[in-house]
Amino acid sequence: METAETVELAAQVLANRVGVAFSLVFQNRPVECMITITALEAYFWLDPRAGDERILKTFRDGYGRIRAIAERRLLAHPAARLELTPADFSRR
Template sequence: METVELEPQVLANRLGVAFSLIFQKQPIECTITITALEAYFWLEPRAGDERILKTFRDGYGRIRAIAERKLLAHPAARLELTTADFLRP
């Protein structure tokens, strides 16, 4: 999978970060919830946009790997990653 060259953005409602991936030659709109970033990537509560995006970028390798696995299991045009996606079986 390739990454679309779009900058990740904090959603207007501040509930997540939007980013894109290419899956089977199609762009997929993805989001990861702020709750997941707080629970699994050490984002402090009520962080500002700069800190949210830094935390996202620092954890991007793991975030992308989880997104890719989820898309392989359940192809979709949109994908949301939540805390449940990061639980270890």
């Protein structure tokens, strides 16, 4: 199973700057994931004008929570790709 450090190294800001792409292993299968910049701004205090370095630091700082939400979504709806948006982090 991949460690959080391995996943963090693989994380990258997408060229179109809509989100951060990362992968995780869930039930022994790789899953391509993306969290939107909007979600990082709304729930992880990312400055709207942040550069790539700050975006990735914010992602790493919130990775435990991001991974937990991703795994919860995958338990409910298994998939090979997953996009996390602000709706995934709002408390309903």
